[in-house]
Amino acid sequence: MFFNSFTFLLFFSVVFFVYWFPLKRNINKQNIFLLLASYVFYGWWDWRFLTLIAFSTVVDFYCGKYLGAEKKQAKRKLILGISLVVNLGLLGFFKYYNFFIESWVELWSEMGVHVNLYSVKIILPVGISFYTFQTMSYTIDVYRNKIEPTHSFINFAAFVSFFPQLVAGPIERASHLLPQFSKKRVFDYNTAVSGSHLIVWGLFKKIVIADTCATYVNVIFDDYHNMNSLSLLLGAVYFSFQIYGDFSGYSDIAIGVSRLLGFDLKQNFNYPYFSRNIAEFWRKWHISLSTWFRDYLYIPLGGSRGSLALTIRNVFIIFAVSGFWHGANWTFVFWGFLHALYFLPLLLFNKNREYLDTVSLSLNKNGLIQGVNIIFTFLLVALAWVFFRANTINDAFAYLEHLVTNQIFTIQYLSIERYAVEALLLLSSFVFAEWFSKKRETPFFGKLCSFNLGLTILAIIVLGVYSTHSDFIYFQF
Amino acid sequence: MISIILLLCLLDLLYTEVYKNAFPRNKTQYILSLDENEKLDYVFLGSSRVENFVISSEIENQTGRRTLNLGTQGAKLDDMTIFLRLLVENKVKIERLFVQVDYIYNFESNSDIVRSQSLPYIRNNSVIKDYLKRVDADFHKNYYIPFYRYVTNDYRIGFREVIASAIDKKSNINFEDGFVPLNGIMRRNGVVGGLPKTIAESNKNIIEIDAICKANNIEVTYFCAPFCSGYKTSSYILKLKRKLPNFVDFSKAIPEHSLFQNCSHLNEEGALVFTNLLIKRLNL
Numbered sequence: 001m002f003f004n005s006f007t008f009l010l011f012f013s014v015v016f017f018v019y020w021f022p023l024k025r026n027i028n029k030q031n032i033f034l035l036l037a038s039y040v041f042y043g044w045w046d047w048r049f050l051t052l053i054a055f056s057t058v059v060d061f062y063c064g065k066y067l068g069a070e071k072k073q074a075k076r077k078l079i080l081g082i083s084l085v086v087n088l089g090l091l092g093f094f095k096y097y098n099f100f101i102e103s104w105v106e107l108w109s110e111m112g113v114h115v116n117l118y119s120v121k122i123i124l125p126v127g128i129s130f131y132t133f134q135t136m137s138y139t140i141d142v143y144r145n146k147i148e149p150t151h152s153f154i155n156f157a158a159f160v161s162f163f164p165q166l167v168a169g170p171i172e173r174a175s176h177l178l179p180q181f182s183k184k185r186v187f188d189y190n191t192a193v194s195g196s197h198l199i200v201w202g203l204f205k206k207i208v209i210a211d212t213c214a215t216y217v218n219v220i221f222d223d224y225h226n227m228n229s230l231s232l233l234l235g236a237v238y239f240s241f242q243i244y245g246d247f248s249g250y251s252d253i254a255i256g257v258s259r260l261l262g263f264d265l266k267q268n269f270n271y272p273y274f275s276r277n278i279a280e281f282w283r284k285w286h287i288s289l290s291t292w293f294r295d296y297l298y299i300p301l302g303g304s305r306g307s308l309a310l311t312i313r314n315v316f317i318i319f320a321v322s323g324f325w326h327g328a329n330w331t332f333v334f335w336g337f338l339h340a341l342y343f344l345p346l347l348l349f350n351k352n353r354e355y356l357d358t359v360s361l362s363l364n365k366n367g368l369i370q371g372v373n374i375i376f377t378f379l380l381v382a383l384a385w386v387f388f389r390a391n392t393i394n395d396a397f398a399y400l401e402h403l404v405t406n407q408i409f410t411i412q413y414l415s416i417e418r419y420a421v422e423a424l425l426l427l428s429s430f431v432f433a434e435w436f437s438k439k440r441e442t443p444f445f446g447k448l449c450s451f452n453l454g455l456t457i458l459a460i461i462v463l464g465v466y467s468t469h470s471d472f473i474y475f476q477f
Numbered sequence: 478m479i480s481i482i483l484l485l486c487l488l489d490l491l492y493t494e495v496y497k498n499a500f501p502r503n504k505t506q507y508i509l510s511l512d513e514n515e516k517l518d519y520v521f522l523g524s525s526r527v528e529n530f531v532i533s534s535e536i537e538n539q540t541g542r543r544t545l546n547l548g549t550q551g552a553k554l555d556d557m558t559i560f561l562r563l564l565v566e567n568k569v570k571i572e573r574l575f576v577q578v579d580y581i582y583n584f585e586s587n588s589d590i591v592r593s594q595s596l597p598y599i600r601n602n603s604v605i606k607d608y609l610k611r612v613d614a615d616f617h618k619n620y621y622i623p624f625y626r627y628v629t630n631d632y633r634i635g636f637r638e639v640i641a642s643a644i645d646k647k648s649n650i651n652f653e654d655g656f657v658p659l660n661g662i663m664r665r666n667g668v669v670g671g672l673p674k675t676i677a678e679s680n681k682n683i684i685e686i687d688a689i690c691k692a693n694n695i696e697v698t699y700f701c702a703p704f705c706s707g708y709k710t711s712s713y714i715l716k717l718k719r720k721l722p723n724f725v726d727f728s729k730a731i732p733e734h735s736l737f738q739n740c741s742h743l744n745e746e747g748a749l750v751f752t753n754l755l756i757k758r759l760n761l
Contacts, residue, residue, distance in 0.1 A: 457481065458484065461484065461624065461628065462488065462636050464628070464631070466629050466631050467629060467631050467632040
């Protein structure tokens with residue numbers, strides 16, 4: 001079930017009504033209902049994989065429970081190990097099994113040795129990377145005595161499968177989301193309004209920005225041999241906005257839907273394309289994943305507390321793992337590696353903690369430098385996205401080689417009967433709207449709130465792409 | 478919610494009005510824009526194998542007879558029937574009709590292009606309404622839900638197209654002629670496949686076209702446009718000849734690969750050769 005579908009509109013209308021009217025006074029019934037609704041939401045895609053979520057839920061609930069009761073460190077380590085092996089085992093099998101088999105066979109065949117190992121046709125369960133990381137954070141936090149284990153199985157199961165963020169995040173921490181299932185939720189008009197605004201803005205980002213960009217991106221990337229330098233550059237820029245609109249749009253809708261149910265989810269994107277260096281970009285892009293890796297991988301590895309060499313190693317590890325988390329393909333690994341390379345100079349010159357404030361450009365030298373930095377950072381990010389989007393790593397290099405060597409900058413007419421530059425007009429308006437609302441969640445504030453809201457709804461209706469239904473990109477992760 | 482419904486109604490009215498008054502940007506609109514009692518000597522119906530093959534202006538130059546190419550990419554016999562019905566409904570006088578038939582005889586389906594280009598007229602043209610009722614799975618949604626047809630077919634009749642229509646942006650196609658040339662030469666290994674081995678028992682659209690032509694005194698001729706040499710056609714064409722007595726076979730009429738853009742489509746040079754063949758063999 002997709003947020004941008006009529007089915008979801010009907011589904012959520014029913015959930016909202018039942019949740020706030022017949023079940024309003026009973027928090028336990030509300031939680032049971034949320035759990036059922038979440039399973040229906042997930043099962044709509046493929047009911048067979050509900051068993052995976054259920055299994056993961058049972059394992060982590062009992063691991064958490066025994067961790068809470070156990071005092072001996074060795075046993076606690078064993079329990080944590082069981083949780084990690086089960087979660088990472090499931091993730092590894094469903095997501096990486098074929099990748100490792102194929103890479104292994106390829107490696108031997110490069111050396112002239114024929115190895116006969118069979119890959120298995122495995123369907124990747126939607127959102128497995130997201131809910132696995134969410135449940136793992138629970139057991140790790142219980143192990144670290146950061147949180148108390150929950151005694152309510154229903155609350156825990158509802159936390160793991162909470163439908164607004166089940167399939168594409170934000171990846172919530174148990175310390176933040178789980179206690180909310182134990183508190184009485186009260187319908188608050190202002191929260192509901194802000195949630196509705198986020199849903200509208202998220203839909204705009206997905207249906208208008210991401211899906212429009214996708215029509216250009218698909219034709220440019222699929223036919224990159226016949227594109228000139230300008231079209232290839234635009235292809236990279238369009239994909240940057242496609243993935244941003246797609247993923248941050250999903251997060252906005254998830255946060256908005258949760259607010260309408262009385263829950264608070266953490267911010268996942270904070271205007272990342274206005275970042276002035278790569279470190280700032282990573283503080284603002286997919287925040288829930290970046291902070292997960294920081295807390296559960298980077299810091300346990302030693303973080304930046306050791307020597308410079310150790311810190312550099314840790315940075316490369318988390319970027320490589322982050323790339324690998326996105327998918328079993330060398331394109332993702334290289335994308336992560338490229339970001340680690342971008343990060344390296346900041347680390348060496350101790351500049352990675354710069355720009356912790358919100359950007360504001362003024363008409364002076366400092367403003368000019370910041371503006372140039374924003375554009376430079378965006379171009380670096382867009383370049384890396386080429387690896388993320390390309391089908392193979394060879395395609396990505398060929399794409400970039402053609403971009404550099406072709407050197408023709410005429411405006412091409414694409415096979416989708418549009419000029420390659422056409423989407424720039426829409427993107428300029430979007431960047432403009434984001435720039436003036438970068439200290440807020442959405443552009444719906446102040447005196448022009450209703451006007452902007454109306455204009456956005458009109459744009460969703462009139463400019464939205466509906467004829468070719470596009471799934472959210474991050475569902476595949 | 479009420480304001481959104483009102484907005485949808487308003488947009489629906491606006492888009493429909495723009496398309497009703499627009500300068501034609503597709504062949505459906507062009508047919509609807511033809512004057513009542515306009516006289517056409519020769520009309521060609523078919524898919525891209527007519528649109529890219531028949532140079533109407535060449536026929537007009539050589540014969541002095543008014544000729545129209547209504548070939549449309551992906552069109553099937555159902556779409557050709559609707560075009561003919563719209564012409565007849567509009568009281569356009571046709572002397573001779575030529576319908577391109579090949580493997581499409583086996584299909585009683587329609588093209589999505591013609592379907593979506595007809596949607597703006599769903600409520601004010603009874604012929605189109607009947608056609609869509611028959612071919613459109615979403616007919617009721619398109620008919621009753623305001624703006625639904627424009628949203629779900631945004632690629633063809635959405636915002637970009639309505640703006641182009643509103644500012645009378647001319648199409649690249651000259652509809653007075655209707656011919657769209659293809660450039661390039663087919664690849665050496667471009668010969669792919671052949672016509673099917675079996676043929677459908679009958680085709681309701683052919684029966685309907687025959688009936689309309691008979692009722693309106695139109696002489697109808699079916700023909701098969703050329704395929705490249707090497708493309709297997711013989712057994713199917715024989716069966717087609719048996720089904721359609723007034724059928725002219727051009728499937729092997731052009732042997733030179735240099736005149737094809739791909740195995741099923743002539744290039745511009747090939748189209749000129751084929752048009753001259755048509756003039757000769759069909760006594761135009």
